[in-house]
Amino acid sequence: MSDIPGDLKYTKTHEWLKILDDKTLVVGITAHAQDLLGDMVFVELPELDTSYNAGDDCAVVESVKAASDIYSPVSGEVIEINEALTDAPEIINKAPYEDGWIFKMRAEDFDEVENLLNANEYEEFCASEEH
Amino acid sequence: MLIFEHSRSGRINKAQSTNPGSLANSIPEKFLRKKRAGLPEVSELQAVRHYTSLSQKNFSIDTHFYPLGSCTMKYNPRCCNSLAMLPGFLARHPESDESLGQGYLACMYELQEMLKEATGMKSVSMAPMAGAQGEFAGVAMIRAYHDSRKDHSRTEIIVPDAAHGTNPATAVMCGYKVREIPTRSDGDIDLDALKEAVGPQTAGIMLTNPSTLGVFDRNIEQMSKIVHEAGGLLYYDGANLNAILGKVKPGDMGFDAIHINLHKTFSTPHGGGGPGAGPVGVSERLIPFLPIPYVTHNVAQDVSQEGEQFHLLTEKECPQTIGRLSTFMGNAGVLLRAYIYARMLGREGMKRVGEFSTLNANYTMVKLKENGFNIALNTRRATHEFIVTLKNEAKNMDVNAMDFAKRLLDYGFHAPTTYFPLIVPECLLIEPTETESKEILDQFISAMATIRTEAQENPELVKNAPYSLPVKRLDDVKAARELDLVFRPDTDLKP
Numbered sequence: 102m103s104d105i106p107g108d109l110k111y112t113k114t115h116e117w118l119k120i121l122d123d124k125t126l127v128v129g130i131t132a133h134a135q136d137l138l139g140d141m142v143f144v145e146l147p148e149l150d151t152s153y154n155a156g157d158d159c160a161v162v163e164s165v166k167a168a169s170d171i172y173s174p175v176s177g178e179v180i181e182i183n184e185a186l187t188d189a190p191e192i193i194n195k196a197p198y199e200d201g202w203i204f205k206m207r208a209e210d211f212d213e214v215e216n217l218l219n220a221n222e223y224e225e226f227c228a229s230e231e232h
Numbered sequence: 233m234l235i236f237e238h239s240r241s242g243r244i245n246k247a248q249s250t251n252p253g254s255l256a257n258s259i260p261e262k263f264l265r266k267k268r269a270g271l272p273e274v275s276e277l278q279a280v281r282h283y284t285s286l287s288q289k290n291f292s293i294d295t296h297f298y299p300l301g302s303c304t305m306k307y308n309p310r311c312c313n314s315l316a317m318l319p320g321f322l323a324r325h326p327e328s329d330e331s332l333g334q335g336y337l338a339c340m341y342e343l344q345e346m347l348k349e350a351t352g353m354k355s356v357s358m359a360p361m362a363g364a365q366g367e368f369a370g371v372a373m374i375r376a377y378h379d380s381r382k383d384h385s386r387t388e389i390i391v392p393d394a395a396h397g398t399n400p401a402t403a404v405m406c407g408y409k410v411r412e413i414p415t416r417s418d419g420d421i422d423l424d425a426l427k428e429a430v431g432p433q434t435a436g437i438m439l440t441n442p443s444t445l446g447v448f449d450r451n452i453e454q455m456s457k458i459v460h461e462a463g464g465l466l467y468y469d470g471a472n473l474n475a476i477l478g479k480v481k482p483g484d485m486g487f488d489a490i491h492i493n494l495h496k497t498f499s500t501p502h503g504g505g506g507p508g509a510g511p512v513g514v515s516e517r518l519i520p521f522l523p524i525p526y527v528t529h530n531v532a533q534d535v536s537q538e539g540e541q542f543h544l545l546t547e548k549e550c551p552q553t554i555g556r557l558s559t560f561m562g563n564a565g566v567l568l569r570a571y572i573y574a575r576m577l578g579r580e581g582m583k584r585v586g587e588f589s590t591l592n593a594n595y596t597m598v599k600l601k602e603n604g605f606n607i608a609l610n611t612r613r614a615t616h617e618f619i620v621t622l623k624n625e626a627k628n629m630d631v632n633a634m635d636f637a638k639r640l641l642d643y644g645f646h647a648p649t650t651y652f653p654l655i656v657p658e659c660l661l662i663e664p665t666e667t668e669s670k671e672i673l674d675q676f677i678s679a680m681a682t683i684r685t686e687a688q689e690n691p692e693l694v695k696n697a698p699y700s701l702p703v704k705r706l707d708d709v710k711a712a713r714e715l716d717l718v719f720r721p722d723t724d725l726k727p
Binding site for chain 2: 137140142143163165166167190191
């Protein structure tokens with residue numbers, strides 16, 4: 102099983118989320134997700150200052166195998182995007198939880214964060230997906 | 233090697249060069265080139281050798297087994313080509329009077345009728361020039377239907393997660409929002425998710441049945457009911473029609489619009505970009521919106537009119553049509569090939585296409601299972617194609633689906649479709665088609681088993697394949713990231 106840091110929250114669509122302070126979150130895709138997708142060739146970042154509902158598709162990552170939507174894990178506004186990915190999408194493969202972050206957002210409702218999966222639940226979810 | 237690399241300044245082919253000073257004299261000075269055009273300068277023999285050698289490097293159905301899932305790469309009988317090139321067809325001008333083209337129009341009318349019969353739809357137009365355009369026409373008709381009823385609240389098209397990528401693309405092109413629904417682990421669509429997804433915002437659903445997972449969705453009648461009751465229409469993607477040809481009709485399943493890939497099911501050339509054909513069929517309520525022109529048959533009032541029975545319908549007779557998709561009615565030569573193929577098969581032959589494509593797929597699937605391969609959805613009977621998942625091989629031997637595909641090339645087999653459908657990990661989508669013999673299928677099965685043994689004993693051998701082809705592993709990451717298709721003789725060509 103790929104690396105699943107204990108201090109992050111996860112979605113069933115393989116995004117991770119980290120709480121920076123009481124309003125701000127950072128979002129990326131998990132090591133497991135980048136492993137399934139393979140070498141990244143293109144990242145379409147979300148629009149800055151745009152609000153998304155939880156579950157909205159807001160970005161796209163494209164690998165040599167497939168293009169895949171990234172879904173907003175919670176409702177909120179995008180306040181920063183990782184421009185470095187535009188020229189170097191492979192950062193997501195190299196460091197999915199660090200330099201490979203995709204965007205930062207201001208959450209509308211922090212209760213939504215509580216409803217996401219913790220590391221153990223996400224690990225179980227990945228195992229169940231593999232059958 | 234590119235033809236530009238054979239080029240030497242001043243080398244020309246006398247037999248084909250025009251008389252200098254004869255043709256280009258009337259072009260005004262300001263439009264003339266200042267520099268020579270960047271074209272290759274080669275002799276006739278060099279040109280012949282170059283392109284013959286390229287053609288010999290091809291993997292094609294004429295030379296190799298081609299089990300490319302979801303593409304139906306079956307053999308196209310030669311006589312479809314030769315009969316479509318009869319002088320009367322070749323020399324017919326599309327602008328000539330209808331009275332002079334009754335034979336051609338009769339063939340097209342009969343093809344429309346045969347496609348109607350095979351699909352169970354109420355009417356067919358063969359105007360779309362390719363499968364993707366057929367898809368576009370289908371969803372555009374759904375849109376026109378809702379618009380004609382002033383039902384403007386319908387903004388969503390439902391697409392299952394196993395769909396071909398063209399389905400959501402088509403929905404977006406037609407101005408719809410895509411709503412994805414999941415497939416259950418048994419391969420059928422999740423009915424509860426469908427019930428939850430439909431509503432007054434549903435314009436329709438796009439389905440492929442049998443699906444890209446190679447199984448027939450057993451709940452199609454219920455799905456049809458759920459969508460129709462919500463006021464939506466059903467669109468059928470004809471990609472997998474080969475499996476059910478002569479057996480089950482999309483019209484009977486409740487579909488309102490379908491497109492047919494003639495290049496898959498009806499033996500016309502696989503385009504590599506064209507020319508193609510993607511006829512559309514519709515249920516009663518969509519007939520007014522069919523793309524034009526298509527052929528109608530007027531029963532003659534008296535004997536003198538007998539010669540002019542077939543007529544192309546235009547805007548005049550079909551005011552609600554979604555319009556024209558090309559200058560004339562589709563690609564005439566391609567449609568003729570499909571007509572000849574359909575006439576050769578007849579109703580009985582079409583049934584055998586469905587039966588033998590399914591038999592070949594199930595035989596290959598069972599034999600691969602006996603050889604230790606994991607089959608996705610292995611409790612289901614396959615349709616015309618099935619999925620091998622190499623998840624365990626990837627985990628235990630570090631040899632993945634792409635490695636298997638590359639190694640198959642060394643054994644003289646075109647690789648199956650890899651990594652599609654997206655919801656099955658490390659997959660090969662294998663479609664043998666009805667035109668392959670048992671001997672070929674056995675050779676393929678044996679090659680797969682050999683590669684599996686190689687992967688266990690010497691994984692590096694498989695990981696570095698192919699060895700026998702002119703091109704080895706390509707750097708597809710670099711190709712995708714630094715896409716550059718422009719050849720520049722000045723900088724790219726080393727002296």
